[in-house]
Amino acid sequence: MGSTWFLPRDLHPAAWWVWALGLATAASRTTNPWLLGLIVAVASLVVIARRGEAPWALAFRLYLVLAGFIVTMRVLFRIIFGGAEGSTIILRLPEIPLPAWAAGIRLFGAVSAESVLGGFYDGLRLATMVVCLGAANALANPKRLLKAMPAALYEVGTAVTVALSVFPQLAESVLRVRRARKLRGGTGKGVRALRGIVIPILADALDRSLLLAASMDSRGYGRAGVATTRARAATGVLMIVGLLGVxxxxxxxxxxxxxRYLATPVLVAGLVIAVLGFRAAGRRVHRTRYRPDRWLLAEIVVAASGVAVAVVMFGTSRVDPTNLNPSLITLSWPLLSWPPLIGVLIGVTPALLAPPPLELEKAPA
Amino acid sequence: MRMRFIAAAAAVVLTAVASPAYAIDQSKGKPGFCPSATGVTVVVDFQDLGGTTIVRCFPSASRGTGLDALKGAGFQIAGVQRWGEGFICRVENRPSAVEIVPAQGKQNYRELCIDTPPGSAYWSYWHAGNNCPWVYSQWGIKNRDFIPGGFEGWSFSLNKTAKTNPQPRIAAVRPGAEGRTCNATEEPKPTTNDPNEQQQPQPNTPPGADNGGGDGDPPAAEPPPAPATSAALPLPRPRNSASPTAANPALSVAFTGGEQAEDVNKVLRRQSGASPYAPWVAGAAVVLLAAASWWIARQRRRARKA
Known part of the structure; x- marks a missing residue:
């Protein structure tokens, strides 16, 4: 087995999603900048080491830009809308007086280090979760993910896959249009250039959607089969209500x-309803799969490493939550204990143990 | 790109957090009751949480909010993440994140300071003028001014109702100023449900008007002059000076000035098992991972070109 382990192949996309969602769950549990920075670094390393050559793999950079934007906006908002929580004032801006109906809103004024740091920590948490999702999008092949969906999930799965791959597809469009412009010697700048980029991208997106719709239609997606209209409506309602609940x-x-009443009860009820819907939907759809992705040991290792990160963080937040949300009352370096630190580092396993991706030229057409 | 982002993030943290953590602020406030009518005495009673009641003084000659008093007296507090310091969830690190609070209807409840604490386990906020009974505050900590020469009380309410909320077990009487009449005016209730509503300035004695001896009693019969700004509000009425009095100071519980209290940051480090090396390792790991990413990216680029 040792000889075949590192043969280049595409990992099961669900394994990457489980890994990335594990990291994202861990990130959602903490505002400690050490841990969040480490999660971003871990996700980036794994992406760079194991992503393929596909267009969606190149969109990771955009997620990083988006993450930086989120952090910047959070900090800016703290500065604009009153950041005087705490005693260490680092910036004194003139306060803009607002009319009485806007009481409770403050524009500018003194800005404290505590507020800015609070905004930074909070933004960093969201940014880290976005980076984790970006990692999943860069690593998992959305088309294979759709293929791996169980029959009953086809309709929902199609919508979700299309939604998830919009951003990467858009990124690829941008790259293609820019390359084409460069080849044509287009060097315009400013609004004119923007028009020259945006319109082809939108046209491209529309063309692709039509193409996708036509190809899905010809492959029998959305086939109603023998079900009556009422049965189909009931199935749809069950599925949507169930998924909303989930x-x-x-x-x-x-x-x-x-x-808490929104947590377990709603989740269980949603699952039950969704399962009913899926069973109803699955009864009338029969699909076979050509060379399905297999779930091998490497997939288990990748998925388990992500789950392990989440489990360690959950355990820490139960047992020893002091450092997961660093106090901002007195300014100090955020403290850190060993368990969550080691836990996050487990997430780097796929960079070493996942089989390398197929290179473009060697990949089957 | 990512490296630049991480470097920028590190730079922000570095510049923003460069000031050292201070110790329990023996530097702020003074232990024990305020010796004069200048400033406000802050009483923290842990009640059912256990622990010796702490009394400290915020010797400020100027006006300030309840939050100013609490912090100025040197107490180390934490506000919930959701509301910030407008809602205090920990005083002197009690109830700490690792302490199980036996709140009714909540199994293994720990105060995580993320959202508003439950009504069965929270810090109740009291105030009192000198020689006056404690009053449960109708205002938020940031929304009212402390009574100069008076008292601010924090008392942990565990499994109590609005009727049985425990008042601080220290009589609101400054030593050396016993036997005077209670002259604190009754504070008007908030007129709106807006949590940002600010209490109108009260016609209290100008702070620092007397130096130690007297209480600066205004003539009790005369209603205090209405402040120009609060024309819409009913006049605060002076209390009937005969009936309300503070509890007998002899019945107060034992207290300290918090002189022996350990620095909260130190306690936190011990409770959380935080290691002084862990942040360094985390930082080193981030740098290492970034370097590895850069190296792998270069290798892969070369392999692709070859």
Whole structure:
């Protein structure tokens, strides 16, 4: 087995998603900048070491830019809308007086280090989660993900896959249009150049959607089969209600500050309804799969490393939550203990143990 | 790109956090009761949490909010993440993140200071004029001014109702100023539900008007002059000076000035098992990972070109 382990191949996309969601879950549990920075570094290393040559793999840089934007905006908002929580004033801006109906809102004024740091920590948490999702998008092949969906999930899966791959596809469009412009010697700048880029991208997106729709149609997606209209409507309602419930439940479970009655009860109810919907949908769809992706040991290792990061962070937040949300009352370096630090470092396993991706020229067409 | 981002993030943290953590602020405030009518005495009673009640003085001659008093007296506090310092969830690190609070209806409850604490386990906020009974504050800590020469009380309310909220077990009487009449005016209740509503300035004695001896009693019969700014509010009425009095100071519980209290940052480090080396290792790991990313990216680029 040792000889075949590192043969280049595409990993099962679900393994990458489990790994990335594990990291994102861990990030959602903490505002400690040490841990968040480490998660970003871990995700980036794995992406750079194991991404393929596909267009969606190149979009990772955009997620990093987006993450930087999120952090900047959070800090800016703290500066604009009153950042005087705490005693270490680092910047004194003139305060803009607002009319009485805007009471409670403050524009500018004194800015404290505590507020800015609070905004930075909070923004960094969201940014880290975005980077984790970007890592999953860069590593997992969305087309293979769609293929791996169980039959009952086809309709939902198609929508989700299309939604998830919009951003990477857009990134690829941008790259292609820019390359084409460069080849044509287009050097315009400013608004004119923007028009020259945006319109081809939009046209490209529209063309692709039509193409995708046509190809899906010809492959029998959305086939109603023998089901009656009423049965199909009932199935659709069950699925949507169930999935909404699952979304709310998962959010409430992950976010510690949401009321608990939204967590487990809604999640379980949503799951039950969704399973009913899936069973109804699955009964009328029969699809076979050509050379399905297999779930091998490497997939288990990758998925388990992501889950391990999340589990360690959950365990820490139960047992020893002091350092996961560093106090901003007295300014100090955020403290850190060993367990979460080691836990996050487990996430780097795929960079070493996942099989390398197929190179473009060697990949089957 | 990513390296630049991380470097920028590190630079922000470095510049922003360069000031050292201070110790329990023996530098701020003074232990024990305020010796004069200048400043405000802050009482922190841990009640059912256990621990010796702490009394400290914020010797400020100027006005300030309840938050100013609490911090100025040297107490180390934490506000919930959601509301910031407007909602205090820990005083002197109690209840700490590792302490299980036996709150009713909550199994293994720990105060994580993320959202508003439950009504069965929270720090209740009291105030009192000198020689006056404690009053449960109708205002938020940032929304009212402390009474110069008076008292601010923090008392942990565990499994109590609005009726049975425990007042601080220290009589609001400054030593050396016993036997005077209570002259604190009754504070008007908030008129709106807006949590940002600010209490109108109260016609208290100008702070620092007397130096130690007297309490600066205004003539009790005369209603205090209405402040120009609060024309819309009813006049604060002076209390009937005969009936309300503070509890007998002889019945107060034992207290300290917090002289022996350990620095909260040190306690936190011990409780959390934080290691002084862990942040260094984390920083080194980030740098190492970034370097490895850069190296791998270069290798792969070369392999692709070859």
């Amino acid at each position: 979304c709310v439940g998962v959010y409430a479970t992950l976010d510690g500050s949401t009321p």
